[in-house]
Amino acid sequence: MNQNYSQDRNYIEKTDNKGEFWKPCPGTTQGYLCCGYQIITPLTGCGMYCSYCILQAYFDHQHQVLYTNTDDLSAEIEKKMALWKGVVRFGTGEFGDSLYSEHITGAARMVAAILDKYPNTLVEFKTKNTTNIDLLQEIRNPRKAVIGFSMNTPAMISILECNTASLKDRLEAARTCVEMGFTVAFHFDPMFVYDGWEQEYSEVVDMIYSYIKDPQKIAWCSLGGFRSMPSLKTLLKQNNTHLPLFSGELVTGADGKLRYFRPLRVELYKRMKRTFWTHDPQCTLYLCMESPEVWKESGMGAQIPDGLVHYLNKRAEKILGLS
Numbered sequence: 196m197n198q199n200y201s202q203d204r205n206y207i208e209k210t211d212n213k214g215e216f217w218k219p220c221p222g223t224t225q226g227y228l229c230c231g232y233q234i235i236t237p238l239t240g241c242g243m244y245c246s247y248c249i250l251q252a253y254f255d256h257q258h259q260v261l262y263t264n265t266d267d268l269s270a271e272i273e274k275k276m277a278l279w280k281g282v283v284r285f286g287t288g289e290f291g292d293s294l295y296s297e298h299i300t301g302a303a304r305m306v307a308a309i310l311d312k313y314p315n316t317l318v319e320f321k322t323k324n325t326t327n328i329d330l331l332q333e334i335r336n337p338r339k340a341v342i343g344f345s346m347n348t349p350a351m352i353s354i355l356e357c358n359t360a361s362l363k364d365r366l367e368a369a370r371t372c373v374e375m376g377f378t379v380a381f382h383f384d385p386m387f388v389y390d391g392w393e394q395e396y397s398e399v400v401d402m403i404y405s406y407i408k409d410p411q412k413i414a415w416c417s418l419g420g421f422r423s424m425p426s427l428k429t430l431l432k433q434n435n436t437h438l439p440l441f442s443g444e445l446v447t448g449a450d451g452k453l454r455y456f457r458p459l460r461v462e463l464y465k466r467m468k469r470t471f472w473t474h475d476p477q478c479t480l481y482l483c484m485e486s487p488e489v490w491k492e493s494g495m496g497a498q499i500p501d502g503l504v505h506y507l508n509k510r511a512e513k514i515l516g517l518s
């Protein structure tokens with residue numbers, strides 16, 4: 196990432212959000228199972244740069260945007276929560292990194308404070324950055340927040356994730372979050388197939404359990420093979436930066452995204468499942484945007500007899516002390 200590009204990405208525009216702050220996760224169609232996440236967007240963008248990040252194709256700018264009409268956010272949540280039945284799993288990391296600019300924006304703490312009065316809400320802050328972890332101590336009720344860390348192997352972090360925290364720093368930050376009273380989550384998404392992936396991804400899972408000694412402090416973990424809208428390939432090709440990301444053979448899925456062949460994805464998931472279950476057979480492990488067939492072939496179908504949303508809601512209820 197050159198200096199100008201980094202400067203662009205670190206600029207924060209402040210503006211009002213004229214639309215809705217709260218939207219359901221869009222991944223609900225074409226036969227893939229969605230996790231039923233509810234997205235709150237207090238800000239967009241982030242100052243790091245991952246070459247696989249779809250946001251670079253999604254937005255027509257690189258900088259971050261912080262929405263300042265927080266009263267509207269609060270009012271919208273109040274109105275929608277009045278109609279909501281059961282537990283809600285929120286996340287703020289869909290259109291940017293939840294914590295990258297927390298020291299400037301305070302967005303995660305603001306969202307946690309707004310949700311504090313609703314006993315049936317759990318919010319996840321997803322990040323690849325670790326510099327702002329200490330600020331999370333200001334969250335009054337850490338039991339109602341999950342700090343999610345995006346994971347990858349050191350090899351993939353070094354070639355695909357510019358300016359992000361190292362694997363070790365992410366794990367140390369996760370341990371600190373647990374000490375502060377939060378539960379944590381680990382997301383292997385996107386996973387890549389390359390020479391040695393089997394060993395290296397398994398080692399990352401082993402490391403997780405060497406840093407987090409109590410598996411109950413891990414809310415959930417997710418797996419997702421690399422997938423992308425073709426528009427990202429087109430964009431990266433303009434600067435000849437589409438490799439090695441788009442070097443392997445990819446197929447077009449029912450949702451129009453390029454992804455690995457199904458047998459390869461199943462292989463990824465099977466291997467990871469085995470490693471996770473060696474450490475914790477009760478681990479809440481789920482697949483991102485995969486079909487029921489892939490769940491079954493990966494040996495994970497029995498985990499979700501009542502569906503993926505129910506599986507994760509049950510876990511959220513347990514964390515919240517509702518069940």
Ligand code: SF4
Pocket residue numbers: 240241242243244245247248249250290291292323359
């Ligand atoms: S950290 Fe997340 S939001 Fe930031 S560039 Fe990487 S994938 Fe995109």
